[in-house]
Amino acid sequence: MKIAVCVKQVPDATVHKRIDPATKRLDRSGEAALNPTDLNAVEEALRIKETQGGEVVLVSLGPEKALDSLRKALAMGADRAVLVSDEGAVGSDLLGTARALAGALERESADLVLFGQASGDGDGAVLWSAVADRLRRPVVSQVAALTVEPGSVTGKRQTEHGYDIISAPLPAVVAVSDAINEPRYPSLKGIMGAKTKPQETLSLADVGVDTGSAGEAGAKTLVLELGPPPARGDTITIEDDGSAAQKIVDLIVEKKLI
Amino acid sequence: MRFLVFLEHNGGALEKGALGVLSKAAALGEAYGVVLGDGASELASGAGAYGAAKAYASDAPELASPLPQPRVDALAALVEETAADAVLFGASVLASDVASGLAARLDAGLNWDLSDLSVDGDELVGKRAALGDTVVVDVGWTGGPRLALVRAGAFDPVESGGSAEVESFEPTFSDFSTLATLVEQTQEESSGPSIEDADIIVAGGRGLGSPEGFTMLEELAAALGGAVGATRAVVDAGWYPYSTQVGQTGKSVAPKLYIACGISGAIQHKVGMQGSGTIVAINKDPNAPIFDFCDIGVVGDLHQIVPKLTELVRARG
Numbered sequence: 252m253k254i255a256v257c258v259k260q261v262p263d264a265t266v267h268k269r270i271d272p273a274t275k276r277l278d279r280s281g282e283a284a285l286n287p288t289d290l291n292a293v294e295e296a297l298r299i300k301e302t303q304g305g306e307v308v309l310v311s312l313g314p315e316k317a318l319d320s321l322r323k324a325l326a327m328g329a330d331r332a333v334l335v336s337d338e339g340a341v342g343s344d345l346l347g348t349a350r351a352l353a354g355a356l357e358r359e360s361a362d363l364v365l366f367g368q369a370s371g372d373g374d375g376a377v378l379w380s381a382v383a384d385r386l387r388r389p390v391v392s393q394v395a396a397l398t399v400e401p402g403s404v405t406g407k408r409q410t411e412h413g414y415d416i417i418s419a420p421l422p423a424v425v426a427v428s429d430a431i432n433e434p435r436y437p438s439l440k441g442i443m444g445a446k447t448k449p450q451e452t453l454s455l456a457d458v459g460v461d462t463g464s465a466g467e468a469g470a471k472t473l474v475l476e477l478g479p480p481p482a483r484g485d486t487i488t489i490e491d492d493g494s495a496a497q498k499i500v501d502l503i504v505e506k507k508l509i
Numbered sequence: 510m511r512f513l514v515f516l517e518h519n520g521g522a523l524e525k526g527a528l529g530v531l532s533k534a535a536a537l538g539e540a541y542g543v544v545l546g547d548g549a550s551e552l553a554s555g556a557g558a559y560g561a562a563k564a565y566a567s568d569a570p571e572l573a574s575p576l577p578q579p580r581v582d583a584l585a586a587l588v589e590e591t592a593a594d595a596v597l598f599g600a601s602v603l604a605s606d607v608a609s610g611l612a613a614r615l616d617a618g619l620n621w622d623l624s625d626l627s628v629d630g631d632e633l634v635g636k637r638a639a640l641g642d643t644v645v646v647d648v649g650w651t652g653g654p655r656l657a658l659v660r661a662g663a664f665d666p667v668e669s670g671g672s673a674e675v676e677s678f679e680p681t682f683s684d685f686s687t688l689a690t691l692v693e694q695t696q697e698e699s700s701g702p703s704i705e706d707a708d709i710i711v712a713g714g715r716g717l718g719s720p721e722g723f724t725m726l727e728e729l730a731a732a733l734g735g736a737v738g739a740t741r742a743v744v745d746a747g748w749y750p751y752s753t754q755v756g757q758t759g760k761s762v763a764p765k766l767y768i769a770c771g772i773s774g775a776i777q778h779k780v781g782m783q784g785s786g787t788i789v790a791i792n793k794d795p796n797a798p799i800f801d802f803c804d805i806g807v808v809g810d811l812h813q814i815v816p817k818l819t820e821l822v823r824a825r826g
Contacts, residue, residue, distance in 0.1 A: 270644055345612055345613075346613065368758050369757065376605055377608065377612075377619065378609065379606075379609075381609045383578075384609075389689040392577075410575070410602045411519075413750075414694075415693070415695075416692040417689055417691055419689040419690070430751060471618030472650055473649050475649045477644055480644065486802070487804070487806065488806040488808065489805070489807055489808070490807075491814055495809055496820075499814075502804070506766075506786075508786075509822065
């Protein structure tokens with residue numbers, strides 16, 4: 252079983268994220284880390300490999316320095332990493348990103364492609380479906396439990412109304428929810444070994460994507476303007492002296508909320 | 510501007526979030542509704558009341574299960590047929606997958622998590638709070654068709670009393686679109702509105718102390734006609750179902766009133782509810798971050814305050 256896991260480097264959770272007013276893009280110059288929910292996808296891939304054998308390949312799009320973050324997943328146990336890194340991909344929206352990842356995934360022809368949940372910077376939670384359409388493969392998303400059998404996968408998809416059990420033949424694309432597992436910590440041996448695992452950097456041309464169909468040139472969405480969030484009114488904080496419930500009711504009645 | 514609006518449905522009714530998007534589209538231009546799946550024609554006829562000039566319906570067997578890929582096929586064909594300038598979706602697990610698949614299929618731009626839409630000349634402009642709502646971004650498209658996912662609760666459905674002509678259509682499906690199949694579906698029992706549809710949400714976190722604490726919140730929510738939400742911490746702990754999770758890896762909601770009980774207000778939760786109209790916070794820790802972004806914060810014991818609140822609301826009848 253060959254499993255490809257799509258992962259992304261994002262600004263570290265401790266970094267105060269900002270959008271560069273000049274480029275209107277996220278400032279990615281500070282400390283970076285692997286997107287936390289991608290670790291659930293890596294963990295799931297490793298568990299499948301442990302029971303069924305095979306290979307776990309990381310596939311990513313980003314600047315060269317993203318390799319630093321990919322090493323964390325290599326340290327967890329992934330076998331190798333493929334990074335599409337190209338000046339021409341800077342400023343890609345969903346379409347360019349999906350194209351580049353699909354191109355890299357075509358080269359790998361994995362049996363199963365895994366994604367984590369929403370990325371910590373874009374919050375889109377949409378990428379897998381675009382990639383699946385480009386690959387012309389079935390997709391199951393928001394999966395909280397996954398069973399892999401020879402030739403097929405069955406996932407428990409969390410929805411607004413409960414859950415759906417969905418089955419699909421392999422090859423398939425699956426996006427896992429962060430409820431699926433608890434990612435392991437890399438062992439010292441894993442960390443030491445990560446640097447020497449194969450790490451390949453590819454250009455857009457290598458993955459069959461034309462300049463012009465990725466990056467800013469290929470983007471079909473744009474940021475027009477940045478502004479501050481709408482200010483909230485004053486915050487009143489009171490200590491409960493037994494009358495707090497009445498004060499809350501007074502406020503919501505005054506605002507005609509009930 | 511001509512809009513196609515994806516009208517999701519569940520349990521024999523169109524989703525409130527989708528109807529809100531339809532009403533908004535009708536206010537901005539010409540709105541066509543699309544209903545796919547079992548009972549589509551009947552449901553589609555109800556779209557006129559919320560502003561649809563026309564409604565397309567298909568109950569092809571491939572659309573019977575709530576799976577995204579056959580819906581991409583159906584919408585792609587309709588975009589071409591109607592020459593729609595934009596396709597709008599009320600965000601949900603299903604709608605997000607449909608919108609993204611459609612973007613790839615049509616090579617069309619997709620903006621998501623929009624809290625507002627407007628038309629400027631012949632361009633559509635979306636508003637999106639980004640980076641934990643620390644910045645508001647106006648987003649656009651370089652051309653059509655423009656695809657947009659709208660944040661739950663952004664628009665209220667408006668009954669216009671109109672009626673829509675329903676046109677049935679038969680999509681053709683891609684070979685890979687019908688490979689995934691629904692094996693089983695479990696609907697969680699819920700008496701009130703879902704958190705996407707509710708005008709009032711009473712949400713609970715760790716501060717409730719135990720899963721039983723949610724009973725108290727359910728009583729308050731029932732008295733207010735609202736829904737119960739939960740933080741990721743308590744969902745992970747198994748206290749309450751994932752379908753109620755508010756925050757970064759759950760739902761983004763924007764009810765008119767959000768009552769946060771025993772919720773500290775970590776950034777992961779804040780991003781999912783900060784767009785709410787009025788925020789009431791009850792927490793025993795005076796240093797909880799939620800007190801920085803609520804309208805009224807009460808430092809106190811929620812086990813005292815919440816039942817009293819329920820009583821007072823009930824007393825108002």
